[in-house]
Amino acid sequence: MKIKINSDVYEIAKRIKYIDKDYFIVYDTSAHVFELHNSSQKDTTYCLTIPYNTLDIRTLIYTYETRSTNIDKIVEKIENDNKLRENADIRGVLSQFNDTLERGMERS
DSSP states (O other): OOOEEEEOOOOHHHHHHGTTEEEEEEEETTTTTTEEEEETTSOOEEEEEESSSOOHHHHHHHHHTTTTTGGGHHHHHHHHHHHHHHHHHHHHHHHHHHHHHHHHHHHO
């Protein structure tokens, strides 16, 4: 069952509307998660699952950062993170290779 949240301790349900007037929050009692919805979307109102078990300032920050208007920043961040992981993997392989070479040279 999904319950629309109209009020909460930190007024997140009210403050979320400053980001987008069509946003609203529901609590999914079966999954035990909060969800962000947008009443102006076609087909479904679902936007995202809020990754926190309480509604607080993190919810507002996460909502703002993941807005579709920030898609360029989101894609750039994903690409940068992927590059960092790839570079770390390459450094790891090179380090293992060098260790293997050094052990091979010590045996000679």
